[in-house]
Amino acid sequence: MTAGGHGTDGVERRGLMFVLSSPSGAGKTTLSRLLIERMTGLRMSVSATTRAMRPGEVDGRDYLFVDKARFDAMVKGDELLEWATVFDNSYGTPRAPVEAALSAGQDVLFDIDWQGTQQLREKARADVVSVFILPPSAADLEKRLHSRAQDSDEVIRKRMSRASHEMSHWAEYDYIVINHAVDEAFAEVQSILKAERLKRERRTGLVGFVRGLQGQLQG
Ligand SMILES: Nc1nc2c(ncn2[C@@H]2O[C@H](COP(=O)(O)OP(=O)(O)O)[C@@H](O)[C@H]2O)c(=O)[nH]1
Numbered sequence: 001m002t003a004g005g006h007g008t009d010g011v012e013r014r015g016l017m018f019v020l021s022s023p024s025g026a027g028k029t030t031l032s033r034l035l036i037e038r039m040t041g042l043r044m045s046v047s048a049t050t051r052a053m054r055p056g057e058v059d060g061r062d063y064l065f066v067d068k069a070r071f072d073a074m075v076k077g078d079e080l081l082e083w084a085t086v087f088d089n090s091y092g093t094p095r096a097p098v099e100a101a102l103s104a105g106q107d108v109l110f111d112i113d114w115q116g117t118q119q120l121r122e123k124a125r126a127d128v129v130s131v132f133i134l135p136p137s138a139a140d141l142e143k144r145l146h147s148r149a150q151d152s153d154e155v156i157r158k159r160m161s162r163a164s165h166e167m168s169h170w171a172e173y174d175y176i177v178i179n180h181a182v183d184e185a186f187a188e189v190q191s192i193l194k195a196e197r198l199k200r201e202r203r204t205g206l207v208g209f210v211r212g213l214q215g216q217l218q219g
């Protein structure tokens with residue numbers, strides 16, 4: 001699924017799928033936006049969802065907002081790389097943009113839940129890097145859900161009551177980041193991506209590069 005692209009140092013490598021998951025309100029969206037703004041070579045995977053649009057959200061940027069019939073047609077037509085039901089709504093990752101980005105040598109960022117992460121891992125274990133974001137405390141989580149001011153009290157109660165269940169999947173992830181201060185959590189997530197980009201196994205161009213160096217040395 002992942003064709004080659006060039007790393008910042010010019011050595012060809014396979015693109016990776018960078019996954020952020022967390023209980024609702026822990027900071028995935030905030031960290032994802034910062035990553036997209038500040039890291040080159042990284043594209044956001046825009047999910048399809050049947051949930052209602054929140055104030056300030058933009059169709060096609062935050063999500064593709066679709067009705068249940070369209071979502072079911074996407075599932076039937078094998079248009080989704082993975083999909084799951086979360087908070088009574090359907091969410092899924094459109095396959096085509098992900099495949100196009102990876103073939104163009106870009107990395108892809110996913111804000112998806114543990115169910116979607118498991119499905120991606122089953123499909124492409126070596127190319128998936130997963131990070132679970134935890135809130136510093138339950139009180140902070142609740143405060144953040146309220147401060148976002150985009151969900152009703154009832155929806156927030158539902159999200160809080162699901163948080164413990166969501167969090168129970170933390171040990172399936174490669175990295176765990178505790179989101180105390182945004183800047184620090186961002187720096188940690190950024191470091192993970194930078195290090196993962198340098199992993200030897202992804203750097204398909206290294207053999208040729210080193211051969212070239214050896215040729216120069218013998219030359
Ligand atoms: N499996 C899967 N989960 C998704 C997808 N898109 C979003 N989610 C997850 O659905 C959950 C709810 O997302 P959302 O309604 O935006 O609320 P938020 O968690 O407060 O941002 C979050 O855990 C997201 O990570 C997707 O395409 N697939």
Ligand SMILES: Nc1ncnc2c1ncn2[C@@H]1O[C@H](COP(=O)(O)OP(=O)(O)O)[C@@H](O)[C@H]1O
Pocket residue numbers: 022023024025026027028029030031144145147148149179180181182185
């Ligand atoms: N480290 C942090 N400290 C304080 N507030 C934060 C922090 N990270 C995120 N927030 C705020 O918490 C709310 C929920 O964050 P968001 O990124 O939407 O979470 P998620 O996408 O995981 O549901 C937002 O209002 C966001 O601005």
